[in-house]
Amino acid sequence: MRILIYWFRNDLRLADNPAFTRACLNADYLLPVYIHDSKERDTVYGFERQGPHRKTFLRASLDDLKIQLQAQGSDLLEFSGKPSQVLLQLLKDTAANVIYCEKIEAPEEIEQVSMLREQGADVNEFWQSSMLDPKCLPFALEKMPDVFTAFRREVERAQLKFARPISAPKHIPPLPKVLPQGAIKKISTAASSVHPYFLGGASHAQAHLKQYLERRLPDNYKETRNQLIGRDYSSKFSAWLALGCISARDIAAQLNSYESLYGANDGTYWLWFELLWRDYFRFIHFKYGQKLYRASGLTGRPVKPSYAPSFEQWRTGNTGSELVDAGMRELHESGYLSNRMRQIVASYWIYDMKGDWRAAAAWFESQLIDYDVYSNQGNWLYIAGRGTDPRGGRPFNVLKQTQDHDSQGIYRKLWLSSH
């Protein structure tokens, strides 16, 4: 008799979740679990690693997943603690043979699985968080081009066809007869405000994508993507992608169908292009791994640690630069920030305030509802000139950015006057 544990990580969905589907096919009894990692509680900088907006979005996503599992006679059991310890205990308590989960190629997540294996646990990991299947790339990941443009060109030249997303499993095996102790009812969420446009969970992700396409918003994406205010200037897929409420493959497939219906245009291409950036930052982890997490990144340049008091000014939106302060307040109030504003505030911290990029990246991790280890680390390294960018850094001139993107002061007024 096969008893399996399915460990949901950043793949909180049933549809197009090949790892979960395999677990369903291979199990007589299946225990779906989610573990709230106790490590998520604090940073060395004195703030929570997972801020209130992230908690709220996660809570809604887990509730949504639980409802879907319950609808098929299963359930989602939540635990809190160190994932390896919790899972080892669960293996014992349920007499399960094996753990299935998605593979996450970032240091802490790799360590979680290594610790399980060191203790004798059988863990089956599946890579599934990219749009493109790494096995189909025209190069080995260790030899992938460092520069994004070269990477993109090779991918485009190969005319890759990505696999079609798969449906949710029709049958989910029943829960084990003996259920483990210690499952928690709910982790409470303190946040009262989350970005008004976002509700966590796979059903909301699918509903949002549907209406995004029905409203033909991809057609204007290239022109609007650098705007700062509102719901429609960019896709807002990121938070659902980060928790895996929807797969990048699913979005790409629906974009393909959209192109078949209405024709491809610059907007649909640019959306694909941005999703490719997401893949790029994932794949670069296979090539450089832990090196991406050094203070110097891929360079030998040391970092001068500087946190307080300038970090407090930046973090709380009190630097005196109006555009930057508006951005930092939006981030704190809503848990979201446009790509343009992320670039501006990041550049300001690194190049104008001469701050330590790691502290600021940690603040983004705490605040962003779309926090994604690969994209956050990759983008911060990129702006700091410590990653693979051949230009060695991306300083932004705040005055020019203000003229280009907020010449009327509407964005600044929105976030500075009321907060």
Ligand SMILES: Cc1cc2nc3c(=O)[nH]c(=O)nc-3n(C[C@H](O)[C@H](O)[C@H](O)COP(=O)(O)OP(=O)(O)OC[C@H]3O[C@@H](n4cnc5c(N)ncnc54)[C@H](O)[C@@H]3O)c2cc1C
């Ligand atoms: C300093 C910094 C930190 C960032 N941290 C994160 C993060 O933690 N999580 C995250 O998802 N994105 C991060 N980004 C990338 C980008 O800002 C967001 O993905 C984007 O703003 C999300 O909004 P959207 O879904 O409307 O994006 P759209 O503009 O509609 O793009 C569509 C999708 O493409 C992907 N994408 C777009 N731009 C990028 C990019 N530069 N890098 C990687 N993927 C991209 C995202 O999945 C996004 O949902 C960061 C950017 C910077 C400059």
